[in-house]
Amino acid sequence: MFPLLVKKGGAHMSLSKDSLENIEEVDSTVSFVLNGEVMTLNVDPSKRLIEIIRDDLNLTGTKISCEIGRCGACMVLINGKPQNSCLTMAYQCEGKSVVTIEGLSKEKLDPVQQILLEEGGLQCGYCTSGMVVSVKGILKQCPNASFEDLREGLSGNLCRCTGYGGILRSLERISKECTVKKQE
Ligand code: FES
Ligand code: FES
Numbered sequence: 001m002f003p004l005l006v007k008k009g010g011a012h013m014s015l016s017k018d019s020l021e022n023i024e025e026v027d028s029t030v031s032f033v034l035n036g037e038v039m040t041l042n043v044d045p046s047k048r049l050i051e052i053i054r055d056d057l058n059l060t061g062t063k064i065s066c067e068i069g070r071c072g073a074c075m076v077l078i079n080g081k082p083q084n085s086c087l088t089m090a091y092q093c094e095g096k097s098v099v100t101i102e103g104l105s106k107e108k109l110d111p112v113q114q115i116l117l118e119e120g121g122l123q124c125g126y127c128t129s130g131m132v133v134s135v136k137g138i139l140k141q142c143p144n145a146s147f148e149d150l151r152e153g154l155s156g157n158l159c160r161c162t163g164y165g166g167i168l169r170s171l172e173r174i175s176k177e178c179t180v181k182k183q184e
Contacts, residue, residue, distance in 0.1 A: 028042055028043055028045050029042055030091050030094050031094060031095065032093040032094060032096050033096070033097045034053075034098050034100070034103070035099055035100060035102055035103030041056070043090045044090075045089075045091055046089075047089070048086060048087070048090065049085040049086075049089065049090050050062065050064050050085040050086045052090045053076070053098075053100060061101035061129050062074055062085060062130075062133075063126055063130065064086060068086070068087075069084045069086060069087045070156075070158070071127070071130070071157070071158045072127070072134060072154075072156045073126060073127055073130045073158075074086045074130060075129070075130035075137075075157065077098070077133060078093065078096055079097055080097070081141065082133055082153075084156075099133075101132060104132065104136060111178050112132050112139075112178060113132050115170045115174055115177065115178070116128060116132065116170045119170040121166040121167045122167075124160075124161050127157060127161075130157050131154060131159070131167065134153060134154055134157050135150060135153070135154065135171075135174060135178075137153075138150055138153035138154075139179065143180040145179055147175040149175075150171040150174060
């Protein structure tokens with residue numbers, strides 16, 4: 001029997017599909033920090049983070065495409081790390097910090113976005129939010145990321161338009177202009 005994980009009283013527990021009729025008994029409140037704001041939401045325990053972000057909160061900068069963790073269009077930062085929101089259940093965000101593309105560029109474009117724009121690193125733009133979020137996550141974890149680090153870190157982000165030339169040019173510039181150079 002395929003188990004479903006749901007959270008109740010701070011602990012995870014398994015439910016079989018036969019138990020789904022009792023789902024209303026499960027505590028479905030989730031609290032997390034989204035783009036710097038504390039949120040407490042009542043969520044269906046079967047909902048994924050991508051659905052909450054896009055459908056319930058109308059933050060449509062995060063895109064959805066493959067829905068199976070292959071394309072990176074749905075990338076968000078969870079506790080600073082890039083994660084596919086199509087593979088993340090909403091309840092798994094309890095007590096965590098979630099940042100979407102909207103949280104990265106509140107007043108003006110983030111420097112990573114600006115460089116992608118200047119270097120022609122996007123065409124239709126559908127993959128771009130995920131790329132920017134992934135790059136920001138890599139830079140958070142590795143402030144001195146090299147071009148190779150960035151290229152490898154973006155291996156889970158697919159673009160169907162650009163042929164990658166503009167994206168690679170952008171990564172070259174990001175590795176020079178958005179990293180913290182080590183003081184020797
Ligand atoms: S929509 Fe999530 S990885 Fe493709
Ligand atoms: S710019 Fe269109 S999918 Fe990447």
